[in-house]
Amino acid sequence: MLSKNQLKLVNSLRLHKYRQEHGLFIAEGVKLVNEALKSSFEIHQIFATPEWIDAGHLPDGRYLVDVVEITQAELEKISALSTPNQVLALVKIPSGIPVPDASGEWALLLDQIRDPGNLGTIIRTADWFGIDRIIAATSSVDIWNPKVVQASMGSVFRMPVHYTDIHAYLSGNLDRVPVYGTLLEGEDISGVKLGKDGIVVIGNESHGISDSVKPFITRKITIPAANAGSSGRAESLNASIATAILCYEIRRQCP
Amino acid sequence: MLSKNQLKLVNSLRLHKYRQEHGLFIAEGVKLVNEALKSSFEIHQIFATPEWIDAGHLPDGRYLVDVVEITQAELEKISALSTPNQVLALVKIPSGIPVPDASGEWALLLDQIRDPGNLGTIIRTADWFGIDRIIAATSSVDIWNPKVVQASMGSVFRMPVHYTDIHAYLSGNLDRVPVYGTLLEGEDISGVKLGKDGIVVIGNESHGISDSVKPFITRKITIPAANAGSSGRAESLNASIATAILCYEIRRQCP
Secondary structure, three states, X not given: OOOHHHHHHHHHOOOHHHHXXXXXXXXXXXXXXXXXXXXXXXXXXXXXXXXXXXXXXXXXXXXXOXXXXXXXXXXXXXXXXXXXXXXEEEEEOOOOOOOOOOOOOEEEEEOOOOOHHHHHHHHHHHHHOOOOEEEEEOOOOOOOOHHHHHHOOOHHHOOOEEEEOHHHHHHHHOOOOOEEEEEEXXXXXXXXXXXXXXXXXXXXXXXXXXXXXXXXXXXXXXXXXXXXXXXXXXXXXXXXXXXXXXXHHHHHHOO | OOOHHHHHHHHHOOOHHHHHHHOEEEEEXXXXXXXXXXXXXXXXXXXXXXXXXXXOOOOOXXXXXXXXXXXXXXXXXXXXXXXXXXXXXXXXXXXXXXXXXXXXXXXEEEOOOOOHHHHHHHHXXXXXXXXXXXXXXXXXXXXXXXXXXXXXOOHHHOOOEEEXXXXXXXXXXXXXXXXXXXXXXXXXXXXXXXXXXXXXXXXXXXXXXXXXXXXXXXXXXXOOOOOOEOOEOOOOOOHHHHHHHHHHHHHHHOO
């Protein structure tokens, strides 16, 4: 049974402020909760219908998880999904993991990504292509926002994401690895020779790369559009689409 | 001033049924309405604040458009945007344009794409990379859904999208062009030699390519993931992300 306090806690976690206060975030649905259980993340509590509990999803070594049995009606009260799916977990936000230097790895640096769907999709795509790490400006959308967690399809449990001072990160790595950024005057990405490591800067959805970040870019690149017909062309690509193409190109050149 | 009937008409167009009945769809905001005005689409009516009207957005040859001046409060009543932006246009749905055969062009064939945001992003991306045409199963989400129109960022006004019997289209083109489909057992797309034309089949977000469409695929391809680490990898890519990578690869090989 779901208590009033539990209901209040879960619903409060839709807001950044309460996620910070409680150090918890929400993962919903069978697939996502199973990804959480397989990961090294600590699970605070699971709310599940008898259907989920009876299916025996808890893996070995996870028997100590606190599982609260709830009804479908109670699940609907705490779920943000249009079709609530058996289970909702409260997961502990991992605390400050130190950011390693960028040598020998590929990192995406997010300069103020604002849309939760975009961030979730970027994490899922980076995970697919084996990007090592995501570095996010503290002003970017919160990775523990439920919409980010859902859109990542579980990749938040695998991909290291660090919120940090991106200027400090960039200046600390400038002499170690190339810093790529998509700018209109850049070189066609498919013709740029990519090596074994680098930082790829992804700009904000509307405003692109910040003026304060541009000076750190050592390799200007672009994703070329087809020639415009008589009626013109799309002016830009969506931020998660542009990121995906860069990740694909990294893996194509450096499998 | 906005009449009650106008208010009712605009709000009804959020639903497929009424878009079909009236043969109209909604485009909102300065950028999108300007794209509509620049296009060959017929504008039925524009609702605009004095700010938009005074800025002189109407191009030559478009003076006969019916512009209704409304207040900001009235705009908020008909707008679906979180920040209503000066103007909303009712645009005529173009009627059945014949589908040309696929020889000499690149077409994306959408096999039951369901998410409006995905469809809008696919249209925007296809426009950027100069894909010639989108063929959609009649069961795919409606291109004139306001969420699709907004997510396309105006590319719906440039990219030809045909809703048709995809099986008939595929069988009619089988001996003309290769038909590509992403399937797990496919060949790495970056190693596949692409020519001057082809059809690329994009499957549904959850279920992939339909069983009834699979037999038409003559070239099985895949977008390879990085090797899985100890904690695995993302299981799949978002449909609009996979489409973007295929479009990029087409333009990379056949600029």
